[in-house]
Amino acid sequence: MTIRGKRRLLFIILLILLAAGFFFSLLKGPVPTSFKDFMNLLFRGDKTYSTIFIDLRLSRVLLAFLVGASLSLSGAILQGYFQNPMAGPFVVGVSSGASFGAVLSMFLGLSMTFHGFSLQSIFAFFSGFAIVYVVYLLSQRKGVFKVETLLLVGIAAGAMASSLTSFLIFLKSESFEQAVFWLLGSFTLSDWRQITAVAPYFFLSLIVAQWLAKDMNLLALGDETAQSLGCAVNRVRKIFLGIATLLAASSVSVSGIIGFVGLIVPHWVRILIGPDHRYLFFFSSLTGGIFLIFSDLLARTLLFPTELPIGIITAAIGAPFFIYLLNQSR
Numbered sequence: 001m002t003i004r005g006k007r008r009l010l011f012i013i014l015l016i017l018l019a020a021g022f023f024f025s026l027l028k029g030p031v032p033t034s035f036k037d038f039m040n041l042l043f044r045g046d047k048t049y050s051t052i053f054i055d056l057r058l059s060r061v062l063l064a065f066l067v068g069a070s071l072s073l074s075g076a077i078l079q080g081y082f083q084n085p086m087a088g089p090f091v092v093g094v095s096s097g098a099s100f101g102a103v104l105s106m107f108l109g110l111s112m113t114f115h116g117f118s119l120q121s122i123f124a125f126f127s128g129f130a131i132v133y134v135v136y137l138l139s140q141r142k143g144v145f146k147v148e149t150l151l152l153v154g155i156a157a158g159a160m161a162s163s164l165t166s167f168l169i170f171l172k173s174e175s176f177e178q179a180v181f182w183l184l185g186s187f188t189l190s191d192w193r194q195i196t197a198v199a200p201y202f203f204l205s206l207i208v209a210q211w212l213a214k215d216m217n218l219l220a221l222g223d224e225t226a227q228s229l230g231c232a233v234n235r236v237r238k239i240f241l242g243i244a245t246l247l248a249a250s251s252v253s254v255s256g257i258i259g260f261v262g263l264i265v266p267h268w269v270r271i272l273i274g275p276d277h278r279y280l281f282f283f284s285s286l287t288g289g290i291f292l293i294f295s296d297l298l299a300r301t302l303l304f305p306t307e308l309p310i311g312i313i314t315a316a317i318g319a320p321f322f323i324y325l326l327n328q329s330r
Helices: 003-027 035-044 047-082 094-107 119-138 147-171 173-184 192-211 213-219 223-228 233-255 261-273 277-301 310-329
Strands: none
Touching: 003 047, 003 261, 003 277, 047 192, 047 213, 047 233, 047 261, 047 277, 094 119, 094 147, 094 233, 119 147, 119 233, 173 310, 192 213, 192 233, 192 277, 213 223, 213 233, 213 277, 223 233, 261 277, 261 310, 277 310
């Protein structure tokens, strides 16, 4: 089968999985519901089922899709950026920085809300951005930017942020349950305000990424070759780093850290349809959203009525894949 045929087949399969994921996620929850109840909502406008299906479950499944799509797109961008299939949002320190900001807010006892968002989410968003900005500044030497230096500084900064996060949790153990939300990820607090905050960032980033996809393909040939072919390398790299950070920080600010999505999904999609970023960005986003919908469904139903942090599910799937990827690289 040709690459074009594989793309079409994958698109059809993903649409079917997306519809199935939405359907089962809407029917599953603490309150038993059936397809008949869902039909009553559609045709009779039952207010009770409206709260269950629309306010609670639909908002959750949409947020799971947006976060999964954002993390996968961020991972696809960073893997192309570093030319490394093991790159992801953790590499530049944004995930660790965002979790540090959230836990710092808990440690300081800040519980205010701003336009429907808790200070924990706001701290997470801006601390994720701040650590990447510092990493970017430190990776430049005499005004010259090097990707390899950014990679190493990002790993070191992420490790530092993680150690500070653990230290704050140790000092204030009574906030441990809240901290688990940020360290392992969850959609238990999802609502429509979070969706309206994350969605613009995702769609704007996807549009920009698609617009610059050809430039990312050129970067794969090396900076000098890309420059000679008309790519403004420094500007394009700054834009890609900025939108990858934006995607990861906005995701972590509403769901906590959900590991491995930005690592395994883009790599899996690349194996199926090839490395052309004009298609890789879109398919990675769609696949990541679907992957997180089903991961959230597993987290809610595997030990029902107890709900698992979604990060446990993604780690259980992603860790073996990461080991496989590492062995392949060797």
